[in-house]
Amino acid sequence: MNQPHKGAASQRATGTISEEHLNLWRIILLLDRLQKDMDQQGSEPDEVLINAILDYFEHYSERVQSRPNEILLFERLRARAGGTFEELDELEADYLTAHDALQHLRVLLHRCVEHWPEGGEELCTALDRFNQTLRRHILLEEQILIPQALKVLTEADWTAIAEARDQYNDPLFGERVREEFRDLRHRIINLAPEHVGGLGISHPTRMEVPPDRHEMLTIQGLVSSYGRIQVLHEVDLTIRRGEIVSLVGANGAGKSTLLMALSGLQPVDAGRVTYEGEDLRRWPSHRRVAQGIIQVPEGRQVFRDMTVHDNLLMGAYTRGRGQEVEQDLERVYGRFPILRQKQRQLAGMLSGGQQQMLVMGRALMARPRLLLLDEPSMGLAPLVVEEIFDIIRELNQEGITIFLVEQNASQALAASHRGYVLEAGRVVLEGRGEDLLENEQVRAAYLGI
């Protein structure tokens, strides 16, 4: 019978949830202190520390509920509560928007550190808003969700929930994930200054090296063909979160085919592709876009008969025309002043370099997490090429992971953390960008040295 019953499984589950909430709450308080220091004392934010805190939140939202619609606790609760359960909708929505919100904070943070004290106020406001959302989220869970769950769920429900979560190695139950959280907490405590209760270990306060903890995209044994002609032969390639990875190779090597396969526009015959732990091959291309995999195809494909402004809006067409889109548009204009200046002109009238900026701006409107750039420097004058590579580095500094396909091997490798060399559809070399630049084989084949 569906008799509510408070047994061992429910106690264990809710106990761990509350414990994690407590840890989270401490970190929220710390962030609050740091934000007040900035706001009231005028102290410059420590980018490394704040990013470590954002990493914690991000890990939390990803690990706890990486599949929000499949969370058994929510599902059972909905079934047992009957009718609608608005608080649940709200909690789920929080998880879905968390990544974007965090990404936005990282961008504001980086800008603020670069242009200090400019941008401080904007960052403080955004941090404050984020903090409030997080607090509300925890309070909703503690005060409404858990009491309600204890009331209506059966012990069998709780056991099923615990089992489902064990499978995902969820932080609430899984040992390995709990360890990851411990590590992230230690990092925060080490970095935090003494006056807020940290150990104040000295460190550069700016982000120099991107974090490379997570494999974002893993390609294993990928095979792709046009009809009966096989173009990609068991390609293996990995991109970690925060990296710039370049893929260089001669014309016809299969670089664009690989990017199209990642966007879901080119069939894959064999191999595995994993994006943030999920099997990418099962996703239709629109889902890939929604999850932040955004491709900028080669050849600067602008809508020639539309204005610059409308071209940019096309990048956000799935998102309607809300205030967020306006803000993103403003940000793109901030980054590419030339686009603002030419916003009413037809895109077909722009120069090659301006069109390249336009297609990159359009991609930014879709809020990329992994930006796939196909030959962005092709056919552009040297000074414009420099500018494009600078922008790529800046976007990466703001947290966007970049997969850069180029025939222009020297500049691409110099701008990248790691690189791969593709020859006739096969990866023949891989390594750190600078090492590949020194490599004799690469120098002979691609750099003409």
Ligand SMILES: Nc1ncnc2c1ncn2[C@@H]1O[C@H](COP(=O)(O)OP(=O)(O)O)[C@@H](O)[C@H]1O
């Ligand atoms: N639509 C297509 N139909 C048939 N063959 C194609 C098509 N597109 C590309 N190819 C062939 O696939 C190979 C790889 O092309 P591509 O991926 O465009 O190389 P890259 O981007 O490295 O220059 C080339 O031999 C090319 O001729």
Ligand SMILES: [Mg+2]
């Ligand atoms: Mg190509």
